Amino acid sequence: MAHKLFNKEISGPFTIPSGIVTTEVSTLEKIANSVPEVGILTTKSIGPSPRTGNREPIIAQVSPLSFINAVGLTNPGAEEFRKKLSKIKIPKERFLLVSIFGSNEKEFREVAEKLIEFSDGFELNISCPHSERYGQIVGKDYNLTEKIIRSVANLGKPVFVKLSPNLDVKETVKRALRGKAAGITAINTRGPEPYLFDGHPVLSNKVGGISGRAILELGIKRVKEIREITNLPIIACGGISNSLDVRRYKKAGADFFGIGSALAGMTTEEIKLYFHQLLEDLKRGTNEAERFLKNQP
Template sequence: MVEDKLETMGKYKIFNKKISGPFTIPAGLVTTEVSTLEKIANEIPEIGILTTKSIGPEPREGNREPIIAQYSPFSFINAVGLTNPGVEEFRKRISKIKIPPDKFLLTSIFGSNEKEFKEVAEKLVELTDGFELNISCPHSDKYGQAVGQDNAIVEKITKSIVSLGKPVFVKISPNLDVKETVKAAIRGGVSGITAINTKGPELYKYRVEGGWRPVLSNKVGGVSGKAILELGLTSVNKIRELTDLPIIACGGISTKAEVERYKEAGANFFGIGSALSGMNTEEIKQYFHDLLINLEEGTNNAASLLKEKLNMDYQKYTV
């Protein structure tokens, strides 16, 4: 039986660490800057797990704009391109901020092979509470899903990072065989699972004079938000059938209804990203405050803060 995590504030736990709340903001646009991460850490108690942007061995500028677009309410396509300052610069930045003791710092890392993953992890191991292995980004040539599609490599990378002595989460792709990926991670000694990353890659185009043009500069991208809710729920359910390890659920959460569905599927913690689109800092703070109260009291006022935009004239293309 999965332990009920939706308890009174201050009683949440991940491994042996008490944390301030059951939520995280998944690795992505919101957590790109360390200064933003610090602000979240100090001003939003409902967020107990601080997940960083994915960090690699070298700086990456990523893709040029546009890198994200909303194609239906609370559903997005993005291809950020693993933008990050590189592990050396990130180490300098993260070492300068103070993380409250009731937060679990989960550092997302990526590489093209076991050597690169370990190179990044070794430089950050003293500064983090745990690692999240990004083996699931769907729109990079040699990173993310390109690595995660080989279960022998998944096992090898997991085992390598686990050997450093910090808890390790593996972030799962919904585009691969979820159960087989999780089994490989378990063989490697993984501590927990994050599910899911974006779906795809997919291609969306918008109408221009004389035809259609790709929405993103990268042409294809990963789909996030409400569009992958059911896929996320199915994936979490499959994972829970295999293991009692902690699960961080991501994909389509915006109100207490989705949190409760993920909890029923077996999730312990809940990542919310796309639903924050359009909110300012104060609205994000209020949103998480209200959402936790909604879960405890059965109300639903957090939904009033969501910014539903009109659909744009996008058309999905098969890649």
């Protein structure tokens, strides 16, 4: 089965969304060289300067295959991340999608300029729901969103815009098209929402974003809405855990598929076997990859 993203032949239709599993460059390299089904390698979100993020606890399971998190955009900063990227080897049939964030146009562009040498494209995080200055706060300003997209796109690498399911998706896509985005990633987590135990917040941040099975239907709905107004490539994420979910997203209009929460608890070897089986399931019409899932009901 051939897969192509823009003018690049890639090894598989899957990615692991930003901030899950491939949070370290060493892990990104390991996945790149051992899991060919993951044809798009998405980095964690990188900002203009280092951030320690929120203190623990930053994640909790809310239901089977569903989580709430408020990591806080932990990252080493663009300069340090550039050094790390320069030292790894990625197979040529992988698409390295570097996720970036900032609070304004200047910061987004500065980060992109520092990382452009080692990227095949950028994913703009304007949708993280639990940060005070970044993510969804930026995405709410549609004029600013359009300026950011255009500014980064003008650097010459393809730009994916990662959408929040909590904002006006059609307006964001309209601004993405005006800004010359090359693709859409949908969706980021739902929220921010509280998660209480015995009346007390579980997360140190008190609120977080919901991911996994709990947002599957919302994700499919948003992808349908996006496909109605654009033919740009869509990377679908949100609740995918088996071949049935992939087929539903594909029917909704998605081209590529991000799987994150479903990988919780798996070793690297299990992740390798899971993605191999998932692609086989899609070819054969089976649903065997579910046996690798750790958090089923």
